[in-house]
Amino acid sequence: MPIDTSDQFLKFYKQKGLYLVELSENHFKNREYKKTLELLKQAHVMFQKGSYTEEAEKTKQRFAEIKEKFFKKSS
Numbered sequence: 001m002p003i004d005t006s007d008q009f010l011k012f013y014k015q016k017g018l019y020l021v022e023l024s025e026n027h028f029k030n031r032e033y034k035k036t037l038e039l040l041k042q043a044h045v046m047f048q049k050g051s052y053t054e055e056a057e058k059t060k061q062r063f064a065e066i067k068e069k070f071f072k073k074s075s
Contacts, residue, residue, distance in 0.1 A: 009050070010050045010051070011050075012050075013046045013047065013049045013050030013052070014046070014047070014050050014052050014055070016043075016046045017043040017044075017046035017047040017050070017052065017055060017056075017059070018043075018055075020039045020040070020042050020043035020046065021039075021040065021043045021059060021062075023039050024036045024037075024039035024040050024043065027039065028066070033066060033070045033071070036066055037063060037066060037067060037071075040059055040062055040063040040066070041063060043059050044056055044059045044060055044063065047059060
C-alpha cells in the first residue's frame, strides 16, 4: 500500500516559499534587487504548488512593487 506524502509536500512548499521570501528580504536590504525578484518568483511558484494562494498573492504583490520601483522603463 503506497504511503500518502501529500501533506508533507504541501508543508515543504510552504516552508520553502517562506524561506525564499526571507532570503529575498536580505538581498533587498543589500540593494540586490534583481536577485530579490528572482527569489520572490521562486517563492511564488512554491506557494502555488502548495496551494497557498494568500501567500502566493502577497509574494506576487511584493514582486510587482519592487519591479515598479526599481526597474521602471525610462521613456
